[in-house]
Amino acid sequence: MLGVANTPFLQFLSEEEQPLHDADGIGRRWIGRDEEKGPGLVVTLLSIHKPRDRSHYERFRHFHETFYRSVEVGSVTPKPQSGNAKPRVFRLPEDEAVINRYGFNNDGQEVVAERLAKLRAKGVDGVVGVNLGKNMTQTNAAVDYVSGTQKLGPCADYIVVNVSSPNTPGLRALQGREQLSSLLSAVLQQRDAMDWSGKKPPVLVKISPDLTQDDLSDIAAVALDLRIDGMIVSNATTTRPSSLSSSNKAETGGLTGKPIRAASTEILRQMYELTAGKIVLVGLGGISSGQDAYDKIRAGASLVQVYTGLVYEGPGLIRAINKDLEALLHRDGFEHISQAVGADHRKKDDDDKLNEPILLV
Numbered sequence: 001m002l003g004v005a006n007t008p009f010l011q012f013l014s015e016e017e018q019p020l021h022d023a024d025g026i027g028r029r030w031i032g033r034d035e036e037k038g039p040g041l042v043v044t045l046l047s048i049h050k051p052r053d054r055s056h057y058e059r060f061r062h063f064h065e066t067f068y069r070s071v072e073v074g075s076v077t078p079k080p081q082s083g084n085a086k087p088r089v090f091r092l093p094e095d096e097a098v099i100n101r102y103g104f105n106n107d108g109q110e111v112v113a114e115r116l117a118k119l120r121a122k123g124v125d126g127v128v129g130v131n132l133g134k135n136m137t138q139t140n141a142a143v144d145y146v147s148g149t150q151k152l153g154p155c156a157d158y159i160v161v162n163v164s165s166p167n168t169p170g171l172r173a174l175q176g177r178e179q180l181s182s183l184l185s186a187v188l189q190q191r192d193a194m195d196w197s198g199k200k201p202p203v204l205v206k207i208s209p210d211l212t213q214d215d216l217s218d219i220a221a222v223a224l225d226l227r228i229d230g231m232i233v234s235n236a237t238t239t240r241p242s243s244l245s246s247s248n249k250a251e252t253g254g255l256t257g258k259p260i261r262a263a264s265t266e267i268l269r270q271m272y273e274l275t276a277g278k279i280v281l282v283g284l285g286g287i288s289s290g291q292d293a294y295d296k297i298r299a300g301a302s303l304v305q306v307y308t309g310l311v312y313e314g315p316g317l318i319r320a321i322n323k324d325l326e327a328l329l330h331r332d333g334f335e336h337i338s339q340a341v342g343a344d345h346r347k348k349d350d351d352d353k354l355n356e357p358i359l360l361v
């Protein structure tokens with residue numbers, strides 16, 4: 001069985017310090033660890049493949065054990081900033097959700113770059129993505145993301161342009177067609193102008209679950225036009241579903257966890273259709289079981305990430321997801337996870353064909 005809500009491991013930490021936030025003041029998300037996966041779950045995407053290296057694994061076991069094989073750091077802004085006043089993160093246990101209004105509290109690009117360089121120097125070989133944000137006071141957003149690409153790109157396996165956090169005023173407006181196009185062009189231009197000696201980090205854009213059909217079409221058009229490497233779907237919602245029952249439900253901030261799962265999977269499904277499967281999609285939002293992860297994969301995700309689920313299920317969740325995913329793949333006759341990516345769409349196409357009128361001549 002999966003871990004019970006609020007496992008002791010998580011309970012002894014204050015809400016500010018739980019895995020939804022790390023001791024260095026940087027949020028982190030987990031994807032999974034090759035060591036725990038069967039071969040059917042190991043993927044090479046976005047040109048990132050970190051071969052299993054047992055000696056590294058032993059030497060940095062603590063890092064791997066604590067943070068799994070794949071970690072995203074951020075959001076990081078150019079200047080350090082302290083974020084919003086506390087309290088700024090709230091559990092909604094009855095809803096298996098969290099509301100946060102951190103506001104990108106972080107130590108700034110330079111300190112984070114130094115920290116990541118130290119980790120690399122120690123030989124830590126897991127996948128480390130860096131998620132970029134902008135400072136609260138910055139009015140020219142591109143400046144901050146370009147600077148993030150320049151300073152943090154060299155220590156990142158991939159870069160995330162986060163334009164969807166609800167706690168920085170104006171940030172989500174960067175998802176509009178023109179704004180997004182000019183922002184992403186600036187980031188890609190910066191990245192492409194740098195010398196990567198073959199290790200150019202892919203750029204992914206992270207979007208909100210609160211987008212209209214038109215917004216999604218615009219984002220898909222920009223992503224295809226600029227050949228962005230990938231998209232993370234999704235960030236937190238500012239909506240408050242009527243199903244919420246916890247006393248903290250009226251807190252201001254981004255709602256995450258179980259209540260956003262369906263909406264976020266739906267947006268992902270639409271984005272897969274709009275981009276015709278040409279862009280790597282990362283499914284995120286409310287995953288707390290292998291079935292949840294599988295639903296996102298079938299809807300179009302090539303990778304998945306987990307955040308709030310860890311608060312309620314505990315760190316064993318990743319292992320449980322991998323185990324259940326293998327069983328689900330097997331059940332549906334897939335040998336490798338890549339075969340399941342977008343499978344719902346293919347099924348729909350088949351059904352549509354079945355419903356096509358047959359012309360009798």
Ligand SMILES: Cc1cc2nc3c(=O)[nH]c(=O)nc-3n(C[C@H](O)[C@H](O)[C@H](O)COP(=O)(O)O)c2cc1C
Binds near residue numbers: 098162235256307
């Ligand atoms: C406490 C907390 C802090 C977060 N901080 C960030 C952040 O700084 N940047 C970001 O892109 N997403 C941030 N997120 C959003 C998550 O990365 C993720 O998109 C969202 O929580 C949905 O996934 P989940 O339901 O698995 O938690 C944060 C989420 C939580 C709960």
